[in-house]
Amino acid sequence: MPNLLPNTLLMNEVPIYLDVNIPMYAVGGEHRYKLPCMWCMEQIASGALTVVINVEILQEILHRYMSLGRLQAGFELFEQVTDLSDLIYPVDAADMRQALSIARKGPASIRARDCVHIATMRRYGLPVILSTDGHFDNLLGITRLDPLTLYQNADSPDIATLF
Numbered sequence: 001m002p003n004l005l006p007n008t009l010l011m012n013e014v015p016i017y018l019d020v021n022i023p024m025y026a027v028g029g030e031h032r033y034k035l036p037c038m039w040c041m042e043q044i045a046s047g048a049l050t051v052v053i054n055v056e057i058l059q060e061i062l063h064r065y066m067s068l069g070r071l072q073a074g075f076e077l078f079e080q081v082t083d084l085s086d087l088i089y090p091v092d093a094a095d096m097r098q099a100l101s102i103a104r105k106g107p108a109s110i111r112a113r114d115c116v117h118i119a120t121m122r123r124y125g126l127p128v129i130l131s132t133d134g135h136f137d138n139l140l141g142i143t144r145l146d147p148l149t150l151y152q153n154a155d156s157p158d159i160a161t162l163f
Contacts, residue, residue, distance in 0.1 A: 014125075014126065014127065014128060015050040015051060015052045015086055015087070015126065016049060016050065016051050016052070016126075016128045016129065016130050016145065017051070017052055017053070017117065017120070017121050017126045017128065017129040017130070018044070018051035018052065018053050018057065018081070018085065018129075018130055019057075019117065019129055019130060019131035019132070019133060019136075020053075020057045020060045020061060020081075021033075021037075021131060021132045021133065022037045022040055022041065022130055022131065022132070022147060023037070023041060023061075023077055023080065023081050024037075024061070024064065024077070025037035025132065025147075026038045026040070026041045027073070027077055032148070033132050033147060033148060035151065036147040036148045036150065036151035036152075037132075037147050039147070039150075039151045039154070040130060040147045040150065040151070041084070044084050045084060049130070050086050051084065051085055051086065051130065052085055052086055052087040052088070052089065052124075052126065053081065053085045053087075053088055053089070054088065054089040054090070054091050054116070054117065054120040055088060055089070055090055055091055056091055056113060056116045056117065056120075057081065057117075058078055058081065058082065058088070060113060061074055061077050061078045061081060062074055062078060065077065089120050089123075089124055091116060091119075091120060094123075095116065095119045095120060095123060096116070096119070098119035098122065098123065099112070099115035099116045099118070099119040100115070102115040102118050102119060103115045107135055107138055107139075109135045110135050114133065114135070114136070117129070118136075118139060118142065121142065122141065127141060127142060127143055128142075128143045128144075128145060129142060129143070129144050129145070130144075130145045130147060131144055131145070131146075131147075132146065132147060132148075134146075
């Protein structure tokens with residue numbers, strides 16, 4: 001796979017919201033998403049992809065790794081994601097009310113944390129999320145980039161059509 005995305009993707013002026021599953025799969029055990037997520041993290045580190053997160057992403061990292069008793073790994077991933085993110089958005093009471101509204105409307109498969117992410121995306125005008133979670137595909141105004149699809153099409157001159 002090439003090291004950088006084509007220049008057509010570099011012209012994307014809207015940053016991509018980074019779901020926590022991308023860095024977690026990248027550093028995790030063997031999984032069909034491990035290599036694609038590693039590749040995506042390399043694209044982010046190289047500056048080929050611009051990503052943003054909210055504070056809930058960082059909380060998810062701490063929660064997961066602390067619950068596993070893998071404190072140092074969690075601290076390292078927390079710092080890496082913080083360093084690679086162009087912006088880290090806050091989450092406030094208005095965002096939580098929006099998350100509640102999103103949860104009420106469904107789909108039923110959506111998780112509470114993802115409702116918070118969607119609320120953040122809508123508040124800050126972020127239409128694109130890089131995520132392995134397919135339930136983002138059914139949400140009005142949200143476009144999900146699947147890391148597996150990006151990785152498999154990295155050599156294609158038509159990769160920009162995936163956006």
